[in-house]
Amino acid sequence: MGDLHGLNTLKHQPQKIAAMEGLWHTETGAPLVLFAWPNAETQSNDFAIEIPKLASLILTHDLNGEVQGLSAFEKTPPVKPVFFAFRLMVGLGFLMLLVAFIGVSFLLRRKAYPKWLLMTLVAMTFAGTIATLAGWYVTEIGRQPWLVTGVLMVKDAVTTIPPAHIGLSLTLYALIYIALLIAYVHTLFRMANNAINDQSVDETTPMVTGLQPIEEISHV
Ligand code: HEM
Incomplete structure (x- = not known):
């Protein structure tokens, strides 16, 4: 891709x-x-x-x-942010693949995830989000100073809507996304806590067997 x-x-x-x-x-x-x-x-x-x-x-x-x-080229974007955002995106992409392969290798061998792998998974909670943001930076900063490459410059497309109105809609967007982020983290913690409180799961149980009947995991 x-x-x-x-x-x-x-x-x-x-x-x-x-x-x-x-x-x-x-x-x-x-x-x-x-x-x-x-x-x-x-x-x-x-x-x-x-x-x-x-x-x-x-x-x-x-x-x-x-x-x-x-x-x-006559007009070029600032290099550093594009250069580093691209490496962050690609680096995280490869890291996520690596961790996923390691996880699958444990699953296929029906072995419990070792603590370091669980810690790594926790540490990578936001890897996808950060890679997505980095990709967005590459795309948006990388096309500067054009809005539509070769056709329309950003400076020629600046809106006549008053800045306060733009500020308001941006704030609303930010608030919605912050609420979604809090809901997401809250749900993750709930699911993790439910698993910890579940007596049928101990350290030797493989995290996911793929064979559990739905009723057994429905409380999660
Ligand atoms: C080998 C790994 C990857 C390569 C080679 C790659 C390549 C690219 C390239 C070339 C662009 C710029 C496209 C453009 O502006 O014309 C891009 C954008 C983007 N990438 Fe990646 N990418 C990789 C991994 C990832 C990962 C792991 C994520 C997210 C989990 C990601 C998310 C995005 C997003 C959201 C954009 C912006 C798309 C848009 O707004 O149009 N990429 N990527």
Whole structure:
């Protein structure tokens, strides 16, 4: 899915891809930058850790394919937030996959989840939310200064509605989402507490067997 997303962005918003990849100048055989500190002053990356040619391979399916750099575009987004938000999204995506695979390996072997895995799962409660927010940042900051790339600039689309009205609807949105977040966390804690209070579950019971009849788990 991520790869398809990337190819679509390369077609319609190549400057966003250049910012995501930290690619300042057009290159053939462009490396995949795993980590770096993008430096807008020198138009290069400090402390870069790269895998040679991999960005070209991923984006053009050719080791020596050409990928356009930021200097090829007249208008470009700020690089740092796009670059880091992208790494946060992809990093969390891979971490969630890894933890899920480890969890499944315990389930398939009918082994109880060890404490470190349970702690990891708790620590990752908001991983999906954070990755989603990071993806949104990549998309929205990455298209700046355009609202519709090549057609409409953000500054030309600013509303004439008074700021107080915009502030009110934004506040209402924020309140609704805060209420949903509290409900979500509250429900998670309720479910977890119910499981703790359930005498039939002890440390040696696999967390999920997949074979429990519905009545037995219906109290959750
Ligand atoms: C290998 C992992 C991933 C890759 C390669 C990837 C790739 C991308 C790319 C290229 C974009 C920008 C699309 C654009 O603006 O044109 C994007 C946006 C986004 N990504 Fe990811 N992604 C990955 C993992 C994830 C994960 C794990 C989540 C959430 C759980 C996520 C959520 C999002 C969201 C919400 C957007 C914004 C979509 C929109 O507003 O249009 N991504 N992703």
